[in-house]
Amino acid sequence: MGLHVAVLIKQVLDPEVPAARFQIDASGKRPAAGIAGEVLGPYERNALEVALQLKDAGAAEKVSVITADGQEAVESLRKALAVRADQAVLVDTSGHDDLDPAQTAEILARAVEKLGGVDLVVAGRQAGDWDHGQVGYLVAERLGWPCVSLVQRAELDGGVLRLTRQGPDGREVVEARPPLVVTVTNDERNVLRLPRVQDLMASRRQPITQWSPADLGLDAAALADLAGGEVLRLRIPERESQCEFISGDDPAEVAATLVRRLKELKLL
Amino acid sequence: MIVIAGRGGQELSRAQRELVTVARRLAGDLGSQVAYLAVGPEAEAAARRAGAFGIGRAVAIELNDASGAVEPIIENLAQGARRLGASVVLLAADHLGVQAGPRLAARLGGSALNDAVDVRVEDGRVIWTRPVFGGKALADVVLRRSPAVVTVRSGAFEAAEEGAGEAAVDVLEAVAVDTAVRVVQREEGRQEGPRLEEARVVVSGGRGLGGPEGFQRLAELAELLGGAVGASLAAVDEGWAPPEWQVGQTGKMVAPDVYFAVGISGASQHLAGISGAKAVVAINKNPDAPIFKVARLGVVMEYEKLLPALIEAVKRELA
Ligand SMILES: Cc1cc2nc3c(=O)[nH]c(=O)nc-3n(C[C@H](O)[C@H](O)[C@H](O)COP(=O)(O)OP(=O)(O)OC[C@H]3O[C@@H](n4cnc5c(N)ncnc54)[C@H](O)[C@@H]3O)c2cc1C
Numbered sequence: 318m319g320l321h322v323a324v325l326i327k328q329v330l331d332p333e334v335p336a337a338r339f340q341i342d343a344s345g346k347r348p349a350a351g352i353a354g355e356v357l358g359p360y361e362r363n364a365l366e367v368a369l370q371l372k373d374a375g376a377a378e379k380v381s382v383i384t385a386d387g388q389e390a391v392e393s394l395r396k397a398l399a400v401r402a403d404q405a406v407l408v409d410t411s412g413h414d415d416l417d418p419a420q421t422a423e424i425l426a427r428a429v430e431k432l433g434g435v436d437l438v439v440a441g442r443q444a445g446d447w448d449h450g451q452v453g454y455l456v457a458e459r460l461g462w463p464c465v466s467l468v469q470r471a472e473l474d475g476g477v478l479r480l481t482r483q484g485p486d487g488r489e490v491v492e493a494r495p496p497l498v499v500t501v502t503n504d505e506r507n508v509l510r511l512p513r514v515q516d517l518m519a520s521r522r523q524p525i526t527q528w529s530p531a532d533l534g535l536d537a538a539a540l541a542d543l544a545g546g547e548v549l550r551l552r553i554p555e556r557e558s559q560c561e562f563i564s565g566d567d568p569a570e571v572a573a574t575l576v577r578r579l580k581e582l583k584l585l
Numbered sequence: 586m587i588v589i590a591g592r593g594g595q596e597l598s599r600a601q602r603e604l605v606t607v608a609r610r611l612a613g614d615l616g617s618q619v620a621y622l623a624v625g626p627e628a629e630a631a632a633r634r635a636g637a638f639g640i641g642r643a644v645a646i647e648l649n650d651a652s653g654a655v656e657p658i659i660e661n662l663a664q665g666a667r668r669l670g671a672s673v674v675l676l677a678a679d680h681l682g683v684q685a686g687p688r689l690a691a692r693l694g695g696s697a698l699n700d701a702v703d704v705r706v707e708d709g710r711v712i713w714t715r716p717v718f719g720g721k722a723l724a725d726v727v728l729r730r731s732p733a734v735v736t737v738r739s740g741a742f743e744a745a746e747e748g749a750g751e752a753a754v755d756v757l758e759a760v761a762v763d764t765a766v767r768v769v770q771r772e773e774g775r776q777e778g779p780r781l782e783e784a785r786v787v788v789s790g791g792r793g794l795g796g797p798e799g800f801q802r803l804a805e806l807a808e809l810l811g812g813a814v815g816a817s818l819a820a821v822d823e824g825w826a827p828p829e830w831q832v833g834q835t836g837k838m839v840a841p842d843v844y845f846a847v848g849i850s851g852a853s854q855h856l857a858g859i860s861g862a863k864a865v866v867a868i869n870k871n872p873d874a875p876i877f878k879v880a881r882l883g884v885v886m887e888y889e890k891l892l893p894a895l896i897e898a899v900k901r902e903l904a
Binding site: 332487489546576578579 | 687697718721725770772773824827828835852865893
């Protein structure tokens with residue numbers, strides 16, 4: 318029997334939106350609507366790829382993706398189905414205020430329990446919007462499972478997971494047994510694959526499992542009470558320096574000027 | 586009690602001394618005390634050392650765990666924080682902090698916050714500031730539960746100076762934790778040259794290098810200048826540079842005198858790692874690249890043309 322892997326994903330404001338275009342809305346607490354599109358978060362893409370590689374290798378039997386968000390996140394769930402995740406679950410939290418990591422983690426942990434039979438939870442190291450870096454870790458605590466962080470690649474070897482991860486000074490290989498939570502960081506081997514055209518088409522017709530927080534036993538008051546903190550306001554930091562451009566077409570001349578300026582500025 | 590937590594060691598690291606600054610500010614404004622908590626093989630040495638930073642109370646938990654798993658560290662940090670009656674626990678936002686902060690908060694029934702870059706007290710409320718949206722905004726946040734377990738971004742606060750004094754140290758026995766997680770292999774990262782975080786010169790490359798060969802050029806320049814090579818996330822994802830070289834929000838925080846950004850666009854997440862650089866030199870073929878907005882010196886040119894000339898110019902200067 319292969320593993321049932323649950324990947325926790327999040328759709329985020331495109332992290333590549335240039336700083337110059339970033340604006341705050343009238344509440345002062347979140348980005349203005351419409352400054353950029355939304356994408357499946359970069360670290361969630363890496364997490365999904367790690368799970369799919371376990372499936373390719375025959376180690377995982379089923380890959381489920383879960384998100385807690387509004388209906389717009391169906392788009393990212395379909396992206397996951399298009400690269401052949403087996404099941405997609407949306408816990409629809411529209412109508413609840415912006416969720417903080419403690420709330421999100423409780424919802425996702427309950428969704429993992431409701432799915433049943435999950436052996437491995439894979440999360441990105443941090444979501445590319447609010448950059449909290451908490452959810453995977455909090456889900457591990459909530460489930461009472463150990464957690465291996467900053468994983469780049471996973472293999473199953475006789476019931477034991479062999480995880481390549483970023484250690485304090487270089488790569489490490491860690492062995493662990495399911496049930497387990499891992500958080501994923503990027504490297505060249507977990508860049509998310511592209512979908513095949515026929516899978517892309519098929520993903521449009523696949524069902525999305527829809528749950529509400531109430532289906533998970535969380536009413537609005539209970540959910541609100543889980544919040545760990547509150548954002549008072551956002552502001553945009555100042556960060557400009559006057560760039561001195563060294564112009565010219567002759568590389569040798571430009572290079573000589575650059576070195577001279579660095580010395581004059583006492584930087585070299 | 587404001588608790589500075591870490592793995593101990595013979596000295597308080599720069600990151601730990603930055604935490605001292607945060608702790609002092611909070612303790613002053615809240616009228617509380619500062620304590621030090623170390624969990625690791627050299628816990629007691631560090632706990633004694635903490636006295637020299639005006640810290641009166643410390644807990645040392647001598648943990649010698651061979652598994653390499655983080656769970657024993659987290660559980661023992663939780664024990665120590667409880668013993669000290671922590672209302673705030675401060676950790677460096679480093680490799681340990683990233684994985685331990687939120688989990689420690691959960692175990693202590695508190696709230697977690699990562700990457701604090703500022704803190705102030707207003708009407709008795711502690712307001713933390715952290716970068717969000719890859720550093721494109723700063724959020725002021727209040728936490729609801731106690732203790733607040735906060736990781737602090739390196740370089741955001743001044744490091745405290747050592748003075749004189751002694752801490753009353755409680756040495757506790759470590760709680761054993763077996764999670765069946767084991768590190769079975771360790772690869773050494775970069776060998777030659779200075780560490781990225783400490784280098785006076787960093788030469789970094791991005792997607793604009795177009796391939797791994799470009800990094801050889803950067804390494805040549807870095808070596809001439811006694812510096813280290815860094816990379817953007819995009820270059821790591823391409824497989825041109827190992828993940829240990831990544832600079833930025835989810836990579837290394839660097840603070841060199843000169844940071845060369847070659848073929849790097851200057852995404853906010855990358856810039857988050859170089860705010861400590863004295864000067865940025867941007868080399869990019871696109872004059873509108875955001876990297877020029879934070880650069881001191883800029884060259885708009887294909888790097889393939891400039892780099893060989895730059896290497897020659899540096900060689901001439903040094904000769
Ligand atoms: C949560 C999160 C965390 C992240 N953490 C990090 C991080 O820690 N570090 C990081 O770097 N990124 C990080 N990123 C990614 C970041 O958003 C950018 O995607 C990334 O930094 C882009 O890398 P780049 O500048 O190399 O590539 P690009 O943005 O593609 O830029 C390439 C540049 O090269 C220039 N160029 C092309 N050809 C040449 C040439 N021949 N000569 C000179 N210039 C040329 C182009 O004009 C362009 O400006 C993170 C993103 C998220 C969402």
